[in-house]
Amino acid sequence: MQRSADRRDDVSLAAGVGLVALGALLLLDQSGAIDLTLGWFGATVAAVLGTVLLVSGLRDPAPPPPPSPPPRLARQSE
Amino acid sequence: MNDEERTEDQAPEEPETEHRPAEEHETEPTAVLEEGSKPKRLLRSGDDRMIAGVAGGLGRYFQVDPVIFRIGFAVSVFFGGLGVLAYLALWLFVPADPEPGQEASLAPAQRSRLLGIGVIVVGVIVVLSAAGSFVFWGDWGWGGDGPWGLLVLLLIGAGVYALLRDREPGKPMTVGRGLAMVGLAVLAAIGLGALALVSAFTAATGSGTVIALVVIGVGAMLAIAAFRGGARWLIAPALAIAIPLGIVSAADISFAGGIGERYHQPPSRAELADRYELGVGRLVVDLRDIDWSRESSDVPLEVDLGIGEAAVIIPESVCVSPDLHVGAGEIELGSGKTDGVDLDEVSATAPTAGPALLLEGEVDLGTLRVLTEYDEHDGPPFGRFDEHGSEDRAAVC
Numbered sequence: 098m099q100r101s102a103d104r105r106d107d108v109s110l111a112a113g114v115g116l117v118a119l120g121a122l123l124l125l126d127q128s129g130a131i132d133l134t135l136g137w138f139g140a141t142v143a144a145v146l147g148t149v150l151l152v153s154g155l156r157d158p159a160p161p162p163p164p165s166p167p168p169r170l171a172r173q174s175e
Numbered sequence: 176m177n178d179e180e181r182t183e184d185q186a187p188e189e190p191e192t193e194h195r196p197a198e199e200h201e202t203e204p205t206a207v208l209e210e211g212s213k214p215k216r217l218l219r220s221g222d223d224r225m226i227a228g229v230a231g232g233l234g235r236y237f238q239v240d241p242v243i244f245r246i247g248f249a250v251s252v253f254f255g256g257l258g259v260l261a262y263l264a265l266w267l268f269v270p271a272d273p274e275p276g277q278e279a280s281l282a283p284a285q286r287s288r289l290l291g292i293g294v295i296v297v298g299v300i301v302v303l304s305a306a307g308s309f310v311f312w313g314d315w316g317w318g319g320d321g322p323w324g325l326l327v328l329l330l331i332g333a334g335v336y337a338l339l340r341d342r343e344p345g346k347p348m349t350v351g352r353g354l355a356m357v358g359l360a361v362l363a364a365i366g367l368g369a370l371a372l373v374s375a376f377t378a379a380t381g382s383g384t385v386i387a388l389v390v391i392g393v394g395a396m397l398a399i400a401a402f403r404g405g406a407r408w409l410i411a412p413a414l415a416i417a418i419p420l421g422i423v424s425a426a427d428i429s430f431a432g433g434i435g436e437r438y439h440q441p442p443s444r445a446e447l448a449d450r451y452e453l454g455v456g457r458l459v460v461d462l463r464d465i466d467w468s469r470e471s472s473d474v475p476l477e478v479d480l481g482i483g484e485a486a487v488i489i490p491e492s493v494c495v496s497p498d499l500h501v502g503a504g505e506i507e508l509g510s511g512k513t514d515g516v517d518l519d520e521v522s523a524t525a526p527t528a529g530p531a532l533l534l535e536g537e538v539d540l541g542t543l544r545v546l547t548e549y550d551e552h553d554g555p556p557f558g559r560f561d562e563h564g565s566e567d568r569a570a571v572c
Contacts, residue, residue: 106405109397116394116413123387123417126424135516138421142414147249149410154225154245 111152115145219265221272228272229265367415375419379430379454379481383420390417426502428481428539430454440464450477453485461488462532470530482540489532491547497522499536499543507544 122141126133220231223241230248234241251258374386393413400406422428432452440461441447451460458480467490478485489495497520499506505514513520536543 104402104404106401106407108401109405109407109410110401112407112410112413113394113396113398113401116397116410116417117391118394119417119421120387120390120392120394123390123420123424124384127384127387133421133425135422135425138425142418142421151246151249154230154242154249 108149108153112145112149115148119145217269219269219271227262227266229262229269232269232272233265363411367411370412370415371419374416375423375428376430378420378423379428381429381431383424386416386420390420426539428502430481432479432481444470444474447474447476449475450479452479453483454481456483458483458485459488460486462493463488463490467493467530473531473533475533476535478534478536478543480538480541480543483538484542484544485536485538486544486546487532487534487536488546492529493532494529495532495534495545497534497536497545499534499545500538501541501543502539504538504541504543507542507546 119141122131122133122138125131215236217236218232219228220235220241221228223231223234225231225245230241230244233244248258248262251261377383377386390413393409393416397406397409397413400409432454434455435453436457436459437451437453438459438461439448439451440463442464444465447462447465451458458478460476460478462476473496476487478487495508497508499508499518499520501518503516504518505512506518506520508520534545536545
């Protein structure tokens with residue numbers, strides 16, 4: 098179970114869910130159930146991309162911080 | 176305060192000790208460490224970065240969690256995208272952390288990046304203008320009029336190379352690796368562009384439902400693949416087919432009327448159709464051969480074009496009662512010329528001495544022009560509007 102959670106890629110998950118929602122919106126427009134405008138479509142795409150970027154920023158592990166700076170570096174330029 | 180909490184401007188100035196481990200990384204910039212008495216420098220982080228290290232550098236500079244800046248940049252997407260512009264500006268003008276032993280100033284790299292972006296922008300502009308020429312005038316310069324295609328590819332390739340070369344400061348890129356990466360980037364761009372074109376064309380020909388189902392299917396595959404390690408490479412192709420479909424659907428663009436140039440010149444009122452339609456190209460309806468003096472009532476006419484240019488030519492003696500709409504482009508009518516998005520030109524029918532043309536025009540993307548007498552009658556006036564400039568706009572009733 099822990100292994101499955103480790104392998105889960107939240108960015109792919111968010112992008113997949115966003116694309117399904119975007120596709121559903123387009124399908125509704127194609128079927129005539131809604132009348133999609135450029136403004137609403139642009140806002141929806143921006144929301145999907147923003148969500149993916151947000152998840153990417155929150156979930157992707159940052160590399161470990163470097164060790165403290167060695168003080169001898171200050172003397173190298175002398 | 177432990178070592179991890181210490182920032183570069185708080186570095187201790189005690190002399191070097193001989194106990195320093197040999198494997199210790201020297202990732203902090205030398206220039207920053209030396210400048211304890213100087214003001215802190217804002218540098219893009221080289222080790223805490225998602226895209227270009229801007230948020231990481233800001234977090235380090237202000238000593239706050241970089242995630243806060245990342246959230247700010249992401250949220251700004253929903254509010255006009257100002258944060259995106261700020262991010263790009265910081266990427267361009269804030270230098271990155273130098274490599275160990277390298278000077279903090281990365282002016283050549285900055286110049287390289289600016290040059291790369293500039294060259295790519297020029298290349299994209301050339302591509303767009305060439306594509307516009309292809310769409311609107313049927314004159315594509317990829318071979319016939321000169322080596323434009325090769326020039327554009329070289330421009331874009333040089334820009335991508337300049338950008339890639341800057342990714343690893345201090346490590347010069349070999350010609351082979353650079354060419355391979357440029358080739359891959361060009362291939363990826365061509366592939367995504369082809370997907371977008373296919374999606375737009377399919378949607379415009381009335382099969383958008385299929386594309387929408389494909390988008391849903393790819394999204395579901397992506398979500399399932401997320402539990403097996405992810406498949407982020409699917410995101411770009413999925414967007415490449417979803418976004419054109421949305422634009423075509425939202426703008427109501429249809430290729431149902433066909434593609435090309437259509438010139439209609441009905442010789443009499445009886446021959447005049449109620450509606451003229453074209454998908455992509457140039458549509459001209461020339462009404463000058465009709466004997467308008469014999470008309471006692473107003474004449475209705477509908478012109479519908481997806482992408483391109485539509486022109487209606489009428490005699491000077493006839494006025495127009497317009498009901499025009501252009502999704503994106505321009506309208507030329509009467510004394511005015513308007514351009515932009517979602518343009519409307521509507522005028523109520525006014526009593527006139529003679530018959531009026533009740534013109535209902537719709538262009539999704541392009542130009543809608545209503546002109547009066549044209550000084551040449553030998554054949555279709557394709558391509559003559561810009562050459563002669565002798566046409567006049569029709570008068571509104």
